[in-house]
Amino acid sequence: MTTPEFASNRENFCYRHPDRQSFVLCQRCTRTICPECMTQAPVGVICPECMAAERKNRTPAQKRAQRQWRRRSPAALSAVQAGKPVVTYGIIAVTAFVYLLQLVPGFDVASLLRFWIGYLLPELSGAPFQPWRLVTAMLVHGGILHLALNMLALWMIGRQLEPMLGRWRFLTLYVLSGVGGSALFGILSPGSATVGASGAVFGLFGALLVIGLHIGANMTGLFVLLGINLVIGFVPGFGIAWQAHIGGAIVGALIGLIVLRTRKRSQRTAQILLLIGVAAALLLVVFVVAPWVLG
Ligand SMILES: [Zn+2]
Ligand SMILES: [Zn+2]
Missing domain, CATH: 1.20.1540.10 (Rhomboid-like)
Incomplete structure (x- = not known):
């Protein structure tokens, strides 16, 4: 396990930010993403492209439920959703x-x-x-x-x-x-x-x-x-x-x-x-x- 070898492996870098190292994979498309590119989803973290795809596929009822959920969620829950530590x-x-x-x-x-x-x-x-x-x-x-x-x-x-x-x-x-x-x-x-x-x-x-x-x-x-x-x-x-x-x-x-x-x-x-x-x-x-x- 040599460091230069891994450092030159594109799989250890965010696919949207090629200078940022990460080991986390989007749980939908399995590409590597950095913390900034992660969104918490029920399946784990997903990348912005997959997030956009999921949004597009939502039914009107799901969209309404999502909006209501956002409005009602208290500050602590919002912090959780925003991916704060x-x-x-x-x-x-x-x-x-x-x-x-x-x-x-x-x-x-x-x-x-x-x-x-x-x-x-x-x-x-x-x-x-x-x-x-x-x-x-x-x-x-x-x-x-x-x-x-x-x-x-x-x-x-x-x-x-x-x-x-x-x-x-x-x-x-x-x-x-x-x-x-x-x-x-x-x-x-x-x-x-x-x-x-x-x-x-x-x-x-x-x-x-x-x-x-x-x-x-x-x-x-x-x-x-x-x-x-x-x-x-x-x-x-x-x-x-x-x-x-x-x-x-x-x-x-x-x-x-x-x-x-x-x-x-x-x-x-x-x-x-x-x-x-x-x-x-x-x-x-x-x-x-x-x-x-x-x-
Ligand atoms: Zn993805
Ligand atoms: Zn990134």
């Missing part, structure tokens, strides 16, 4: 809100949400069984700098990656990468608890790296951002877990590869099954491999 903004809003809760004196939200492998293995640890902590740990942060760096990376990558992947695939990538980070941390560092979106954010890095290398994109900005995040991870006393970074990056790269290899509409079922497979493998790691390693 609403999942990215939503995760940032929820994470910032949880951080504000962390600042409330006497309400220890961090100890309610943080992850420790013992909460998954009550027979070994004697702790209560609280598996949701695999996910909720992503919402809690060790300090304002930790929060700011993660949300900055999420904002920068999410605006780029979410329109390409689509909302559900992006959310799946974020959550499963976070779980992957917690899982690896739990196995390698069973004595301690972890918080933060770092695993999930490193999953975004991993996915974007795989996709970017494939289409031959210029990734200098990505490497700078990645470098800052890596350096911060080794600052003593900062409490950021490199194990979670690696776990998240592995899961993210894997999901990036799956999405890249199953871009066509006909491969949709295969893609969903493969993503479910990743989720199942993570559950296998935390509920079967972890007790075997730690027990």
Whole structure:
């Protein structure tokens, strides 16, 4: 897989903007389109030409329904239809809100949400069984700098990656990468608890790296951002877990590869099954491999 080879492949460029790299295919004509050329349709994203063709083929009743729907849809729905990265903004809003809760004196939200492998293995640890902590740990942060760096990376990558992947695939990538980070941390560092979106954010890095290398994109900005995040991870006393970074990056790269290899509409079922497979493998790691390693 050499970058120049992919960079010279026309299939890695938008057919309407030959200078823009992308890996997303129109789900109707299967040509490559850039984020600007994508319109959300019930089948996935489609290109402007196919959009025009669909419009022309609509019956008068369908046109009327479409107009009424537009008029009634609230702002949030309009944002969704306009292809804004609403999942990215939503995760940032929820994470910032949880951080504000962390600042409330006497309400220890961090100890309610943080992850420790013992909460998954009550027979070994004697702790209560609280598996949701695999996910909720992503919402809690060790300090304002930790929060700011993660949300900055999420904002920068999410605006780029979410329109390409689509909302559900992006959310799946974020959550499963976070779980992957917690899982690896739990196995390698069973004595301690972890918080933060770092695993999930490193999953975004991993996915974007795989996709970017494939289409031959210029990734200098990505490497700078990645470098800052890596350096911060080794600052003593900062409490950021490199194990979670690696776990998240592995899961993210894997999901990036799956999405890249199953871009066509006909491969949709295969893609969903493969993503479910990743989720199942993570559950296998935390509920079967972890007790075997730690027990
Ligand atoms: Zn098309
Ligand atoms: Zn384009």
